[in-house]
Amino acid sequence: xxxxxxxxxxxxxLVRQNNQDAIYVDDRLAIVADGMGGHAAxxxxxTMTIEAVRAEFGARANVEGLFRAIERANHDVLADASTNxxxxxxxxxVIAIGLTEDVQGVVSPTLVHVGDSRAYQLRxxxxxxxxxxxxxxxxxxxxxxxxxxxxxxxxxxxxxxRGVGVESTIAVDVMSLEALPGDxxxxxxxxxxxxxxxxxxARLASAPxxxxxxxxxxxxxxxxxxxxxxxxxxxVEFDEVNVATVPVKRTISSSPAPVTAPTTRPSVxxxxxxxxxxWAAALVFVGxxxxxxxxxxxxxxxxxxxxxxxxxxxxxxxQPSGVLWYHPKFLLDTNFPTSQLTSADAAxxxxxxxxxxxxxxxxxxxxxxxxxxxxxPHSTTTSTSTxxxxxxx
Ligand code: MN
Numbered sequence: 001x002x003x004x005x006x007x008x009x010x011x012x013x014l015v016r017q018n019n020q021d022a023i024y025v026d027d028r029l030a031i032v033a034d035g036m037g038g039h040a041a042x043x044x045x046x047t048m049t050i051e052a053v054r055a056e057f058g059a060r061a062n063v064e065g066l067f068r069a070i071e072r073a074n075h076d077v078l079a080d081a082s083t084n085x086x087x088x089x090x091x092x093x094v095i096a097i098g099l100t101e102d103v104q105g106v107v108s109p110t111l112v113h114v115g116d117s118r119a120y121q122l123r124x125x126x127x128x129x130x131x132x133x134x135x136x137x138x139x140x141x142x143x144x145x146x147x148x149x150x151x152x153x154x155x156x157x158x159x160x161x162r163g164v165g166v167e168s169t170i171a172v173d174v175m176s177l178e179a180l181p182g183d184x185x186x187x188x189x190x191x192x193x194x195x196x197x198x199x200x201x202a203r204l205a206s207a208p209x210x211x212x213x214x215x216x217x218x219x220x221x222x223x224x225x226x227x228x229x230x231x232x233x234x235x236v237e238f239d240e241v242n243v244a245t246v247p248v249k250r251t252i253s254s255s256p257a258p259v260t261a262p263t264t265r266p267s268v269x270x271x272x273x274x275x276x277x278x279w280a281a282a283l284v285f286v287g288x289x290x291x292x293x294x295x296x297x298x299x300x301x302x303x304x305x306x307x308x309x310x311x312x313x314x315x316x317x318x319q320p321s322g323v324l325w326y327h328p329k330f331l332l333d334t335n336f337p338t339s340q341l342t343s344a345d346a347a348x349x350x351x352x353x354x355x356x357x358x359x360x361x362x363x364x365x366x367x368x369x370x371x372x373x374x375x376x377p378h379s380t381t382t383s384t385s386t387x388x389x390x391x392x393x
Contacts, residue, residue: 013230019230021232069098172253183241312338334362
């Protein structure tokens with residue numbers, strides 16, 4: 001059996017206009033939530049979180065139920081923020097101890113935690129911190145980038161890396177507590193832990209007079225130290241306490257929230273439809289690609305031109321300068337020497353004007369040759385238009 005006695009207090013402090021912390025404690029559940037958000041939204045997030053944890057843990061008082069309680073709080077806060085514009089961006093820390101029953105029927109304390117509210121265990125006047133802060137500065141300490149002293153004054157010590165109501169999934173630190181009768185555990189918001197050093201916390205929380213006096217003195221000391229934030233403290237003292245048969249110490253992450261849009265199709269069917277679409281898109285893509293290649297190929301080889309091939313006029317197929325990766329192809333030699341051209345026709349040859357067909361190109365070459373022959377009546381040359389048809393390409 002595990003039994004505790006408890007006391008709790010929360011205070012707005014000396015600077016803040018309202019109290020966005022929320023606390024709860026009974027004979028098997030203790031919670032501190034430090035809300036954040038504009039106007040009263042932080043208060044909404046903190047209160048909503050306490051209600052969700054109480055309801056969920058009330059239905060299932062085991063480790064699973066405690067984790068699900070935080071998950072549900074996260075869901076509830078997000079859902080509210082998405083429907084109420086004035087609550088947009090609200091969130092909260094949460095730290096809670098539940099007396100959880102395990103499969104052996106043993107009831108023992110379990111801590112769950114997200115954010116920078118803290119848990120301390122007190123034994124014989126000594127204080128031991130149980131929770132890691134999920135703040136940028138403390139994560140850097142754990143990575144070795146900052147010393148604890150540097151983190152204590154670092155400007156990003158208040159910037160949380162995890163919180164309730166921040167993302168659709170949440171990672172929760174879950175830890176079985178090992179306690180002895182007479183041990184106390186303090187849950188508090190940063191408005192207490194930032195104002196008081198560890199020695200003061202240990203001394204006031206361990207004060208033997210009683211839990212109520214201890215809690216009141218903690219809040220009063222934080223106010224006296226400046227009270228710059230809302231101050232909350234929940235203190236429990238174990239009269240009897242068990243240890244879990246299978247102790248837990250790990251971070252449990254929720255799986256992504258299911259898609260809320262209603263769907264009547266089985267997922268396999270939906271996947272098949274997606275595959276069909278992907279194939280259709282791929283076919284269209286390939287078809288367009290092949291069409292492009294065909295058009296380029298046709299364009300590249302749709303024309304012919306005359307050019308000098310080692311002193312002979314030759315017919316080439318293609319565009320003189322090529323098209324993309326298509327280079328012109330040698331088709332045939334006409335056997336007309338390039339030396340037997342008028343200067344104007346020699347210029348035309350160099351210009352490599354394209355012609356629509358092989359026949360037209362051959363006709364042009366023959367015309368050039370005849371023009372030169374008519375200007376050189378005594379020359380001895382091949383004046384035939386008969387052409388070779390040796391194609392190298
Ligand atoms: Mn705070």
